[in-house]
Amino acid sequence: MTRMDATLTARPAPAASPARDxxxxxxxxxxxxxxxxxxxxxxxxxxxxxxxxxxxxxxxxxxxxxxxxxxxxxxxxxxxxxxxxxxxxxxxxxxxxxxxxxxxxxxxxxxxxxxxxxxxxxxxxxxxxxxxxxxxxxxxxxxxxxxxxxxxxxxxxxxxxxxxxxxxxxxxxxxxxxxxxxxxxxxxxxxxxxxxxxxxxxxxxxxxxxxxxxxxxxxxxxxxxxxxxxxxxxxxxxxxxxxxxxxxxxxxxxxxxxxxxxxxxxxxxxxxxxxxxxxxxxxxxxxxxxxxxxxxxxxxxxxxxxxxxxxxxxxxxxxxxxxxxxxxxxxxxxxxxxxxxxxxxxxxxxxxxxxxxxxxxxxxxxxxxxxxxxxxxxxxxxRADYGYERGSDFLAAAHTDQLVFAWDHPATKIMATDSLDQIGGFFLRRGGEPVAVTPVVLAPGDRPSARLLAAATGQRPAILWLYDRAHMSVGDADDFALTRTPGWRCRHSRHGYTGVVACARSAQF
Known part of the structure; x- marks a missing residue:
């Protein structure tokens, strides 16, 4: 043992002090x-x-x-x-x-x-x-x-x-x-x-x-x-x-x-x-x-x-x-x-x-x-803006019997139809609305408003359209004409690149 080691070994433990505490x-x-x-x-x-x-x-x-x-x-x-x-x-x-x-x-x-x-x-x-x-x-x-x-x-x-x-x-x-x-x-x-x-x-x-x-x-x-x-x-x-x-x-x-x-x-x-x-x-x-x-x-x-x-x-x-x-x-x-x-x-x-x-x-x-x-x-x-719970709450008052649902995203093309059915109608069904869902898969060149309106064939139809402009399959081909269609009442929420369009016939509210 060196002299330094002996000195360190022999050093007494420090006394307690207020500063140390x-x-x-x-x-x-x-x-x-x-x-x-x-x-x-x-x-x-x-x-x-x-x-x-x-x-x-x-x-x-x-x-x-x-x-x-x-x-x-x-x-x-x-x-x-x-x-x-x-x-x-x-x-x-x-x-x-x-x-x-x-x-x-x-x-x-x-x-x-x-x-x-x-x-x-x-x-x-x-x-x-x-x-x-x-x-x-x-x-x-x-x-x-x-x-x-x-x-x-x-x-x-x-x-x-x-x-x-x-x-x-x-x-x-x-x-x-x-x-x-x-x-x-x-x-x-x-x-x-x-x-x-x-x-x-x-x-x-x-x-x-x-x-x-x-x-x-x-x-x-x-x-x-x-x-x-x-x-x-x-x-x-x-x-x-x-x-x-x-x-x-x-x-x-x-x-x-x-x-x-x-x-x-x-x-x-x-x-x-x-x-x-x-x-x-x-x-x-x-x-x-x-x-x-x-x-x-x-x-x-x-x-x-x-x-x-x-x-x-x-x-x-x-x-x-x-x-x-x-x-x-x-x-x-x-x-x-x-x-x-x-x-x-x-x-x-x-x-x-x-x-x-x-x-x-x-x-x-x-x-x-x-x-x-x-x-x-x-x-x-x-982050919550890229969702449609608020849009679904808006449509709940319309008591729709058919929900036309579109998630405008490249991944939608590989989604199973029953998956899109369940994801689109989740909030309405959770709230007790027994809605039938019609999934619509948008493709390049589509005009979403026209396609969604054409699919709304129920007695009390509603449309829920979630989009992200950074990944939209249709780009800027549509100017959201759906929101200006006579006889329809819409809630269009935009937040940066994302948005949700929720619409139902005015008479349903």
């Missing part, structure tokens, strides 16, 4: 306050918010009366079936109200944030685990993508569990540790196919680091066998969605690239001015005034945690690279990488002297970045 309380106080504020924000922004189109698809697929009908509708969709199966079990218990459909997503977000606290993680101190949990809860895309009835709350939960299981396997390879990781990776892929990107990167790094020892854990690949079977069965339908005349994803440009980079890290530049200033001030305080304790109880960074963070960043890079080759990526598809990327940010901050203040500063930056009820409400409202 204040520093220790910074992080829990920040988290508690932030959780309270964001829960209130969540309640505020969800009140009265209508479902948007994709949420309606969730209700239709998961609300099928039988399991064979469910599996057929799930296969017709472009997403894997796990989330829909969970919702299929939930709907008989809770119903199909907007609040009931969205409740599981928020529960999954809370569960994901609690995982780092409930599941012991080697190499991370209690303060670091609390900070990671806070970042998962304050991660602003989480508040956005888990605010609706879609798979991303479940995806965040399963991906967080996968991120916790991975360093255990990287630290000490064994069949049991590898089986835990592959089982969670399989669940993530069955929730969203893009989870395969980070799973693939993690697997490659595992083989590269451990080589022969990793190969000897091959029996742990068993959970991936049913995943391969599901993907093989689903492949023909996915090929339909990938057709050039159907695919609707724009190519990757510099702006989308920045979105892809910012999303998993939870960066929100237009809201981060005040948060960044406060965070920098607190970090400067932490660096300038060194506390009288070691900077972290786990001063040496565990290599397994470092590989986990690297895999998260590499998974994002792989997903972006695939999107450059074939545009099929939206920023929310990067949710599986978010837990690992956020963990990497925590690992960087833990190297700063004065981790109590540094962690509190980091949590504060994310909390303030996510706390903007008007901005969140505006974003959620804009």
């Amino acid at each position: 204040v520093r220790a309380a910074l992080l829990p106080a920040t988290i508690v306050l932030g959780v309270i504020v964001l829960l209130a924000e969540r309640l505020y922004t969800q009140t009265g918010l209508p479902l948007w189109l994709d949420e309606t698809w969730t209700a239709v697929i998961a609300g099928q009366p039988t399991w064979p009908a469910f599996w057929r509708q799930a296969w017709l969709d472009c997403n894997p079936p796990l989330y829909y199966a969970v919702m299929k079990l939930w709907i008989p218990l809770a119903g199909t109200s907007n609040a009931a459909l969205r409740a599981p997503s928020f529960a999954f977000l809370i569960a994901a944030a609690l995982l780092p606290l409930a599941w012991r993680i080697g190499g991370l101190s209690r303060q670091a685990r609390w900070t990671w949990a806070a970042l998962l809860f304050f991660w602003w895309p989480g508040l956005f993508v888990t605010a609706d009835a879609r798979a991303y709350g479940l995806l965040l939960l399963v991906s967080t569990a996968q991120t916790i299981a991975y360093p255990r396997m990287m630290r000490a390879p064994s069949i049991a540790a590898a089986l835990c990781w592959t089982a969670l990776a399989a669940l993530a892929i069955l929730t969203h196919y893009y989870a395969a990107t980070i799973g693939a990167v993690q697997g490659v790094l595992y083989l590269w680091v451990w080589r022969g020892r990793a190969v000897r854990t091959w029996p742990a690949l068993a959970p991936l066998v049913p995943v391969a079977a599901v993907m093989a069965v689903h492949a023909p339908r996915l090929a339909d969605y990938a057709r050039p005349d159907v695919a609707w994803y724009p190519p990757v440009n510099i702006f989308r690239l920045l979105d892809f980079i910012a999303f998993p890290a939870g960066l929100q530049p237009f809201q981060m001015g005040v948060a960044a200033a406060l965070g920098l001030a607190l970090l400067w305080w932490a660096i300038r005034y060194r506390p009288d304790v070691a900077r972290d109880e786990d001063a040496a960074l565990d290599p397994a945690l470092r590989w986990t963070a690297i895999a998260g960043v590499a998974g994002v890079a792989l997903a972006i690279a695939l999107a450059v080759v074939k545009p099929t990526l939206a920023d929310r598809y990067l949710t599986p990488a978010a837990p690992a990327v956020l963990l990497g940010i925590v690992l960087c901050v833990r190297q700063v002297r004065g981790t109590h203040a540094a962690y509190a500063a980091l949590a504060t930056v994310y909390w303030l970045g996510a706390t903007s009820p008007p901005a969140l409400m505006q974003s959620l409202s804009e």
Whole structure:
């Protein structure tokens, strides 16, 4: 033992002091306050918010009366079936109200944030685990993508569990540790196919680091066998969605690239001015005034945690690279990488002297970045505008017996007629209106008003037309003459590129 080692070993534990107690309380106080504020924000922004189109698809697929009908509708969709199966079990218990459909997503977000606290993680101190949990809860895309009835709350939960299981396997390879990781990776892929990107990167790094020892854990690949079977069965339908005349994803440009980079890290530049200033001030305080304790109880960074963070960043890079080759990526598809990327940010901050203040500063930056009820409400409202719940409510007063429904989008051409029937009439039927639905698939060159009016042959007909100008099959060929047709009363809601036209005969109101 060197003289320096002896001196460090003999150094007495620091005495308690008011300043040290204040520093220790910074992080829990920040988290508690932030959780309270964001829960209130969540309640505020969800009140009265209508479902948007994709949420309606969730209700239709998961609300099928039988399991064979469910599996057929799930296969017709472009997403894997796990989330829909969970919702299929939930709907008989809770119903199909907007609040009931969205409740599981928020529960999954809370569960994901609690995982780092409930599941012991080697190499991370209690303060670091609390900070990671806070970042998962304050991660602003989480508040956005888990605010609706879609798979991303479940995806965040399963991906967080996968991120916790991975360093255990990287630290000490064994069949049991590898089986835990592959089982969670399989669940993530069955929730969203893009989870395969980070799973693939993690697997490659595992083989590269451990080589022969990793190969000897091959029996742990068993959970991936049913995943391969599901993907093989689903492949023909996915090929339909990938057709050039159907695919609707724009190519990757510099702006989308920045979105892809910012999303998993939870960066929100237009809201981060005040948060960044406060965070920098607190970090400067932490660096300038060194506390009288070691900077972290786990001063040496565990290599397994470092590989986990690297895999998260590499998974994002792989997903972006695939999107450059074939545009099929939206920023929310990067949710599986978010837990690992956020963990990497925590690992960087833990190297700063004065981790109590540094962690509190980091949590504060994310909390303030996510706390903007008007901005969140505006974003959620804009997304809800691409739906027709309000249009259906308008038509409910007409007590229609026939609904002519058109979703003007390239994907409509591959939709089953019964799927369009169920999606178009969902809100009216949920409200007790036994309406018959006539789906109309618009094609290039059509004049939508003429086609929709011609299809309205019922005694009390109504028309519901959802369009997105960025993807309209008819472009600007129609000037919405339907809304000016004598004898018809219409509600035309336009929001940027999207809009909904809801019309019924004036005598029906």
